[in-house]
Amino acid sequence: MSAIGERSPVQEPHQSLAERLFLTLRGEIVEGRIAAGSKISEPGLARRFNASRGSLREALMHLESLGLLERRVNVGARVVDLGERGLLELYEVREALEGMACRLAAQQRTEEDLAELRQMLSRHEQQEELQAGKAYFQPEGDFDFHFRIVQASKNALLIDTLCNRLYYRVRMYRYQLGMASPRARRAFREHSHIIEAIEAGDGELAELLMRRHIRASRQNIENKLR
Amino acid sequence: MSAIGERSPVQEPHQSLAERLFLTLRGEIVEGRIAAGSKISEPGLARRFNASRGSLREALMHLESLGLLERRVNVGARVVDLGERGLLELYEVREALEGMACRLAAQQRTEEDLAELRQMLSRHEQQEELQAGKAYFQPEGDFDFHFRIVQASKNALLIDTLCNRLYYRVRMYRYQLGMASPRARRAFREHSHIIEAIEAGDGELAELLMRRHIRASRQNIENKLR
């Protein structure tokens, strides 16, 4: 249950080939180097990585369990292509889960978590003033925020579901749609208020604010798609 | 993304061996025939089912993605054994997701869904009066209710997450702890009120009631564990 945002930047030495294939392919799919909706050729990819089809299939199954691939028996695997509907569904689930994460983070907060959250926020503030609010919604800023909040919930299942199962799809969509949100300054204020509520230990308010925050983000995307 | 509660009782004819192994093993793990925490022997199980280790490994990976198995590289797979902490985490996530499912079900309800829900409820009422309230919380009654609600949300990601990824773990715990809740009659009333809120199209109330319902169920388990 290894979350994506762990501290150690070193790679585990005991890593299976299938796992390395999985990580590589996940990156290529998320960043769009392998197009959404395109068919996956097992023999082709196996040749490309000088790996056996068995190891590659293991990686593909892992990708399927993340919801990045769709496999059908005797037919093969395709990169998922959910469309507008799937994106909105994703945000509805995020609203529920990250709302709960905020509530739990407020209840279970430690001084250590709070210090990290405050530090992150001030780092974002500098970055935001530098870049005049257009880059805030890129992975460094926004994902960092949501990751940290979710980690602070201390609920392993919640962390796994959001960070491993859902966020890669979100990132895939952002690459696909070329997100550069105009909500940067407002989003930063919302983040700030959420952290204040967590500091105050007000789980109910923290949940409410996070849900509103994600709903606003969803509506922003909804408008953009018309 | 095939949910568990689909209509057709017939088995798909084009089903891979790995998938059959997966279904069989899932059943045995959920029902406790393969003990929680026990180690999985790939060669042993492969011999038992007259299958190759490759096909079996595919089934094991699928089980891992459901959170029923934990695999470590070069070591092997063990049946998950989360303990009290994991069970409570499970209920926190359910509270968030099923609450959202209720909200969506109330917003997107169709006359067809409502008819099915009402019919299910009256069926449960008869059954409840027959069995004097001790069997209601068994899979037939309770799971049926939660399944139907989630289906009615029409959110495929939500349906998949709850029905495929979380419910099997819940069922596993129930078998493990031998659940026969004393909350039967009260739970039935709560179910009834939730459906009323959905009928009325009041998503906010439906969500609130469902969250309360699951929290009560969680506290009931919490008490039982002390």
Next chain:
DNA sequence: GGCACCAGGATTGTCGACAATTACCAGGAG
């Protein structure tokens, strides 16, 4: 007695090959 070390055995990771199924394309009938 306790701890480090070292085979032996078993298990896992990886590979290439075969069988079964599907997709593709050409040809003919309506």
Next chain:
DNA sequence: CTCCTGGTAATTGTCGACAATCCTGGTGCC
């Protein structure tokens, strides 16, 4: 021209074997 049909090629599902790694039990040393 469209639709159906048949055959071929490619892809997927399944299998057994080999190499790398880990667990177990026993031995020797402190």
